[in-house]
Amino acid sequence: MxxxxxxxxxxxxxxxxxxxxxxxxxxxxxxxxxxxxxxxxxxxxxxxxxxxxxxxxxxxxxxxxxxxxxxxxxxxxxxxxxxxxxxxxxxxxxRGANIEASKIFSKELMKASGVPTAPFQIFDDYSKAIAFIEKKEPPFVIKADGLCAGKGAYVIRDMEEAKGVLHNLMVGEIYGSAGKRTVIEDFLPGIEASYLAFADGETILPMPASQDHKPLLDNDLGPNTGGMGAYTPIPFINDAMDRDIRENIMLKTIASMKEMGIPYKGVLYGGLMISQGKPYVIEFNARFGDPETQPIIFKMESDLLPVLVASVEGKLKDIKEIKWREGVSVCVVMASGGYPERPEKGKIIRGLDQFKSEKDIMVFHAGTRKAGNEYFTSGGRVLGVTAIGADYEDAIRKAYDAVKKISFEGMQYRKDIGRKATII
Ligand SMILES: Nc1ncnc2c1ncn2[C@@H]1O[C@H](COP(=O)(O)OP(=O)(O)O)[C@@H](O)[C@H]1O
Ligand SMILES: [Mg+2]
Structure with a gap:
């Protein structure tokens, strides 16, 4: 093919x-x-x-x-x-991708089908949204309805901030029509997880759960990014919860869409909050996550092609199982200086040729460009240095040992990717 x-x-x-x-x-x-x-x-x-x-x-x-x-x-x-x-x-x-492209569509679908998610209200009128939050206690969350490249959700800690956010989105239209309608929802405390599954319109085939690291700096400080690292599997979803997520979140969502006449094929990505021992959906994405895909796919032992084909053809149930390599997979993102605001570009990347024959290490490229035999930076997130180890400690050590052998001017990376798994 x-x-x-x-x-x-x-x-x-x-x-x-x-x-x-x-x-x-x-x-x-x-x-x-x-x-x-x-x-x-x-x-x-x-x-x-x-x-x-x-x-x-x-x-x-x-x-x-x-x-x-x-x-x-x-x-x-x-x-x-x-x-x-x-x-x-x-x-x-x-219409299926709308589950990501419209938070309102996604929240209404979850509500109608009984998929656990934070209680919410929808607004297309700025003054009504203001009147609503005046009766609310922070923390709560304001989200633009449409796609905003990961910048349209705001966890609100104080009222003045909330008013500013609503004004920017609904009146100032900083994200154009994407922010004209908003969702305001309750804050759910807890720990976040990414749950990705192949879907064929009817059934699903899950991938092992993973965890992203959105903020730029260690201990989840600093501005949000596209994702500074990820690892899989995660220790805080046991078999019972996995089954619960599979049936009461993922399959239910696919079934609801089917009822609406939407054959949902591809990857369904549940962005979950595990809150007081129970999974809730924060959002759905309609595609593979980035960077979660890097550690997940590095761990995949089975051939990917038949799974993709079965998903397109509606034949996922014919695939009995996907085999995964044993152990833990960790991906550390190396980003450009100035990221996320103004990433520098055009820096030469050194040290990439040492890993070609390593079975447990793979350097996935993001914002890079090849010229002759050299690689240069060309975007915010540059590399995803991914390692498989026997356990969390081993995988983290291997990933960071590899990171230390690579360099480009201005590079930045988090030092604590995967650490949450070791302190729980
Ligand atoms: N209801 C909520 N409770 C707690 N945190 C939330 C909630 N909704 C969103 N968040 C936080 O905000 C982040 C971004 O929200 P999300 O809905 O995933 O929007 P997007 O990825 O489209 O920007 C989440 O990863 C999570 O950390
Ligand atoms: Mg998200």
Missing amino acids: NVLIIGSGGREHALAWKLSQSKDVDRLFCVPGNGGISDVAECHDLNVSDTAGLIDFVRRMKIDLVVVGPENPLAGGIVDAFEEKGIPIFGPVA
Whole structure:
């Protein structure tokens, strides 16, 4: 089969790396790709939002399967457009991707189907939202309805801040139409987990649960980022809770969408809060997480291709199980100086060639570009240094030993990725 991956991040490098090892993949393409992906796939710098151009490319290259990484093309209906042309594509249709692209759609679906989530109210009127929060005690959470590249959710600690946020979103329209409607919900204390599952419209095949690290600095301080590291599995979801999440959150959500006439295929990603021993959904995403995909896929022993194909064809139940490597997988993100506000670019990256033959270490590329035999930084998050170890201590040590052998000017990374698993 010829396969095309759409995207340019660490998540897409992990998918490309894994698919490049499949015996059934003949040619692997990526649009647009990055420096690391160009070592395992043929990268083409096409415009991802030009659907007609992509369809033309898919036909010329005789591509049999398209795999979509990021949320924006999914929300924009790339799957609908390709399906209309009869091209197999992994990911949900736009109405399914709405579970990520509209917090209001997602909250209403959860409420209607009894999926546990924080109590909430929806507002399209600024003064009504203000009147509502005046009767509320912080902490609470204000969220823009639409896609805001991870910047549209605000945990509110004081009233003045809340008013400013509502004004910026609903009146100032800092995120355009994405923030004109808002969700205001109760704050749930607890510990966050990412629960990713392959879906085929009917059933699901879960991946091991993982945990992201959003804030830039150690101990969850500093501004939020796209994610500074992740690890899998996590110690605070036992088998009983896993079953509960699978049945009462993931399958229920897929079933509700099916009832609405939405065949949800691709990855369903539950962003969970484990609060007082019970899982609640903070949000859903309609795609693989980044950076969670890096440690998850590095741990995957089975071939990824048949799982993607079964998901597209509605045949996931034919796949008995996915085999995972034993142990713990940890991914430490190395980011550029100035990230997240103004990441520096164009710095040479040193030390990458030492890991090529290491079975337990893989350096996934995100914002990198290859020129000749050298790699240069080209974005905020640069690398996801991923290691597998026998336990948390071992995996963390291996990941950081590898990080210390890599360098580029201005680099920053958290020193505590995976630590939460060792103190619980
Ligand atoms: N109800 C809530 N209770 C506690 N924390 C929350 C709640 N909703 C969101 N958060 C925090 O805000 C972060 C971002 O919210 P989320 O809904 O995931 O939005 P997005 O990822 O689209 O920015 C979450 O990862 C979590 O840390
Ligand atoms: Mg989130």
